[in-house]
Amino acid sequence: MSGKLLIKNGFVFDPVNGVDGEIMDVAVENGRIVEDVRGTDVRVIDATGMVVMPGGVDVHSHIAGSKVNSGRALRPEDHYRDYEIRRPGLRSGVGYTVPSTFVTGYRYARMGYTTVIEPATPMLKQRHTIEELNDIPIIDKASFPLMGDCWFVMEYLEKNMLKECAAYAAWLLKALKGYALKIVNPGGLESWGWGRNVRGLDDNIPGFNLTPREILRGLCKVNQMLNIPHPIHVHANRLGQPGNYQTLIETMDCVRDLYNGTKPVIYLTHCQFNSYLGESWIELSSGAPEVADYVNKHPHVVIDIGQVIFSSATTMTADGPFQFQLHLLTDYKWVNADVECETSAGVVPFKYKKRSYVHAIQWITGLELALLIKDPWRVFLTTDHPNAGPFTEYPRVVGWLISRKAREATMKKVNARALKRTMLDSIDREYNLYEIAIVTRAGTAGILGLKSKGHLGVGADADMAIYDFNPRNIDLSRDYKLVRRALRRAAYTIKTGDIVCVNGEIVKSTEGAILWVNPSVSQDLENAVVSDIRRRFRDNYTVEFENYLIDESLLINSRPLKIKGGV
Amino acid sequence: MEVFKNVLCPFCGCCCDDLEVEVDSNKIINVKNACALGRGKFLSIGEHRLLKPLVKVDGELVETDLEKAVEKTVEMIKNSSYPVFYGFGCASCEAIKLCLEMADLSGGLADNISVVCHGPTILGLQDMGIPSATLGQIRHRADLIVYWGCNPVEAHPRHTIRYGPLSSGRFVTGRKSRRMVVIDVRKTPTATMADVFMQVKPNSDFEILTALRALVNDLDLEVEEVDGVPVAKLEELADMMINAKFGALFFGLGLTMSYGKEHNIEAAIALVRDLNKKTKFVMIPMRGHFNVTGANEVFTWQTGYPFCVDFSMGYPRYNPGETSAVDVIARGECDLLFIIGADPCSHLPHYIVERLKNVKLVVLDPSITPTVKMADVAIPVAYVGIEASGTAYRMDGVPLQLRKVVDPPPGILSDVDVLNRIVRRLK
Amino acid sequence: MKIYQITPAYDFKLPIVADIAKPELFEEKQLSEVLNVEVYEGNRRKRFGELFKVKEAGEAEETTLEFIGDFSKVRRIGRRMSRGIIRVKGTAGIAFGEAMKGGRIIIEGLAGPWLGAKMRGGSIEVYGDAEGFLGGAYRGENIGMRGGSIVVHGKAGWNVGYKMKNGLIVVESDIGGFPGVHMSGGTVYVKGGCGRGAGAFMKNGRIIILGYIPSILASFSFEEIRASIRVEAERLKGRFYTFVGDLSEKGSGRLFVNADSNRHLSFYEQLIEEL
Ligand code: SF4
Ligand SMILES: [Zn+2]
DSSP, X not given: OOOEEEEEEEEEEEGGGTEEEEEEEEEEETTEXXXXXXXXXXXXXXXXXXXXXXXXXXXXXXXXXXXXXXXHHHOHHHHTTOEEOOBTTBOOEEOTTSOOHHHHHHHHHHTTEEEEEEEEEOGGGHHHHHHHXXXXXXXXXXXXXXXXXXXXXXXXXXTTOHHHHHHHHHHHHHHHTOOSOEEESTXXXXXXXXXXXXXXXXXXXXXXXXXXXXXXXXXXXXXHHHTOSSOEEEEOTTTTOTTTHHHHHHHHHTTGGGOOSSSOXXXXXXXXXGOEESSSSTTOEEOHHHHHHHHHHOTTXXXXXXXXXXXXXXXXXXXXXXHHHHHHHHOOOEEEEEBTTTBOOEEEEEEOOTTOHHHHHHHHHXXXXXXXXXXXGGEEOOOTTTTSSOGGGHHXXXXXXXXXXXXXXXXXXXXHHHHHTSSGGGOOOOOOHHHHHIIIIIHHHHHHTOTTSSSOSTTSBOOXXXXXXXXXXXXXXXXXXXHHHXXXXXXXXXXXXXXXXXXXXXXXXXXXXXXXXXOOOOHHHHHHHHHHHHHHHHHHOSSOHHHHSOOGGGOSSEEEEEOOOOO | OEEEEEEOOSSBTTOOOOEEEEEETTEEEEEESOOHHHHHHHHTTTTTBOOSOEEEETTEEEEOOHHHHHHHHHHHHHHOSSEEEEEOSSSOHHHHHHHHHHHHHHTOEEEEGGGGTTHHHHHHHHHHEEEEEOHHHHHHHOSEEEEESOOHHHHSTTHHHHTSXXXXXXXXXXXXXXXXXXXXXXXXXXXHHOSEEEEOOTTOHHHHHHHHHHHHTTOOOSOSEETTEEXXXXXXXXXXXXXXXXXXXXEOHHHHSSTTXXXXXXXXXXXXXXXXXXXXXXXXXXXXXXXXXXXXXXXXHHHSSSSOEEOTTSXXXXXXXXXXXXXXXXXXXXXXXXXXXXXXXXXXXXXXXXHGGGSEEEEEESBOOHHHHHOSEEEEBOOBTTTBOEEEEOTTSOEEEEOOOSOOSTTOBOHHHHHHHHHHHHO | OXXXXXXXXXXXXXXXXXXXXXXXXXXXXXHHHHHHSEEEETTEEEEHHHHEEEEEEEEOSSOEEEEEEEETTEEOTTTTOOSSEEEEEEEEOTTTTTTOOSSEEEESSOOOTTTTTTOOSSEEEESSOOOSSTTOOOTTOSOOOOSSEEEESSOBOSSTXXXXXXXXXXXXXXBOSOTTTTOEEEEEEESSOOOSOTTTTOOEEEEEEOSOOSOOXXXXXXXXXXXXXXXXXXXXXXXXXXXXXXXXXXXXXXXXXXSTTOGGGGGGGHHHHXX
């Protein structure tokens, strides 16, 4: 990684620095972008006629941890036909919707992605998540602990002990090497401990004197107090239920007053699953226009879409009650995995079919969100891998975004009634490459607070993707297939200055880093809170306090982010 | 004297992590909080120790040094056309990863001992899924606990106290507020603790589970008894299950290894799944060794499959029955067997052990087992969880840290160190 | 079309995966090319010709492969074959005829497990015994056999017709437990007896047991006594207890059991009055 690289003559897309397809050289030394490199040992990559972007940053993709592994174990049939043969220096593995760890790293790198976030990890099983992240080669990664329904959090919020709650959250991120606060179906997961769910933001959570709204607002404040780089990352209540777009908007709105005009305060993930209009499945329709309208008017909100791909998928969320409902609906096999004092989880295989009315509505809803939200810095491309489809299909989503023609080609095959009841067909917007670079790297890195990623300015990590197509010679809209093909197999992927992929083949496997945050808390407060937690730990958990912690030595390549501010 | 606290017990799948181990001049003198089985393991590590690497020369095992033993092993792996890597019940996840790398590099078959214990649980899961939870969830909430075909009092002695009927949780406190049911073919010591004991005939589990499930689904049965158990009694049990606020089913080899095998597990899963339409119910397999669960986890994330993984064609292939170590050995198909953390010569059926005579055998073990005595190469290793650290997974999938409390005997490395040396040379 | 005789070049010990060995290969390639096709023996890549001796042995209406000898270590022969004939004079290995679409397989000896797994069409006939998962699926998959027919003149193992959706399986002698487990269509017809668990989790399809069946699962409901059942062109006559299930799966499969071989089930006849 000390190698010097010069990427010459590419069309560079670097939205953070306002570079929109200009022909430029990019220089790399010691794993970072530099002004210029000199010497006889500079390796030159001729990127003439190619697109150069920062490495892709995926803000929400389930790639590691106990529920992902349950998905792998549950579905041998998912792997039989899709495998990667061992090659010198590389390991073998299996793919499709839930790939094995090595294959996950290789396939992301192959598409020019260099940073990926595992967005839901139960704290009690964090060691498992870290073990898997260690085994995912090449890419940098991070994980979000599931804090929403954690008993300690709920107890502090119940008693309105915000400062203590913040200190606890800070300690947890540090002790478990987490990156941001994740909230899934607030209150619903604790209810699922009794086989129940919450119906909205103001339901009382059984066993606690608390509502989902109070969890959301409490943790949102905690997040601000600690100055965590990423806003609270929320999977809203009532996911996957007809009519849930209202709950989504209420969720967004419940923290509106906490916005101080600087950065967004809430991140709502895979909103497609939460943007349904209609009272029942038969009447289901897209609530994307309403949601997009709210987002357009309210700068405190950021979302990702969770775009449906018509393929097989494996749904896996911490939303236990949702997963059970999905099992009842489909009769497919079902894993449930409740975690004491913290969360639940479920896994159900799925298949999205073009002819299905409901699935078509889902597909439409995701695209409408992406196309109707005007500011690309506030809507990101995800498939909530592997919930709405595998990450390997991102190029297909890009195709739909850059090309009305691509959308039309798919629309011809999807359920006609669904099209008639929605407005997708009337939307002409097509993303340009600058916008694509925002929704797949610049914007996602920005919202994660990864200052050295998502751009190619001097000092940035030398994570780059070079795609072999000439944006001046082709019409993106017409030649979307060519773009799609190029995005599937990067001409070059560069990770921390190493060339890891050439023409879609992995040429080098490296150890990516695990990123985590280390917020600052006053020593007194931390001591008080840790001793409180320690005292009550055995009452809550079946493991000892000391065995709950993750020592930094467990991380093969650890990259902590020290956070200023705090409590 | 030094006292190590929060030590994980490397014995059974309960993975109790609250042990206190007292060590004086590198000798364990006392173990607190453990049950007799766990204590016994800590206090007996000095017995029957394998202290030097052994290689077979002219049919006799002779002492050698580690370098030579490793070299010989590497040569055997390289020459093998179908090596099998097997064991991993008592190995750390770190060691298991290295074994998978060996298998991947050498085009071998890797399998773990779940193939002879909870393999059917995995197969059942692959057909049906599984509604499960961590053990603490049961401690806090379960007002009904069912043990089926398992005997924790003898096999997982602290299970009932730490996680089961005798534990005390946030919403349900202690034995009085829980009902306990035991279903088994004989009246075990666990059964004597139960509120309800239902004795069943051997190999009738599938039929009884099916009947219970039918009752839970409100079907009328057309028979008066199911394999000797009156339907009225089953109805009582079904009602108990439905009326529980939170039920938990623990099951063991009595279910996985009796007639029907994976179908028994499927029937149990289907029962628990259907119960979730009426109340909350979860199930957890009573995994025997302290890290079989970890073996399944590591196998799964590295290869996609929890056990029975065949790399001979350059990528992971999976078909238990075809690519299961025991079947491969029984059919006499492998030419090298690499064992770590298992003692197949004591545990596998005699006719299979006979087959091993035609197979080259490499064993990594801390002690002199019957398998070591048959080996072509035997390499001593440290006791993981006592003399070496690492990661293990509890029966409910909770990952925990194994701690080192004493040094291994001089010259003896951890399995991870030995495996690293082998893997480095295979690359 | 030609007849090829294929014999093992030596006694096999290691597993061999020869899924390319099917009539199409011999029609599409010269014999010399066939001999150079790569096949795995254990973890070693070998040439087909290193492992097998192949000779031409006359002409026939369809391309015919005659496997002569012990092929018990050789797996997946005839995978996805769609035409021609494979005849085994000896022992067949695991997953013989996997996913075959057409043509005929005749095994004049013993067959291994997963014979005709996920078969879609064509026919398989075994003169010896077959093992488990006859016409079955692999782990985690939803569907096993989808069409075609398998006839075993001897015995068969456990899980006959595992996850079967369509087609016909006939076994003339006894079989193991759990015939038709998870099946959703098609017919399993057993002239001998079977072990426990018949029809477990079945959603649809038919299981016919002429011999002894130890018990009927509680999730099956007695329907009627039938005097005849049709299997393809054949009409079976007798007294057949007919059960519907698996009701816990909301299934409507039928389990037909010969009354004469199963006196211990006669108590079901009392239900007729109640019906
Ligand atoms: S119950 Fe098991 S893990 Fe716990 S102390 Fe006893 S043997 Fe060790
Ligand atoms: Zn998600």
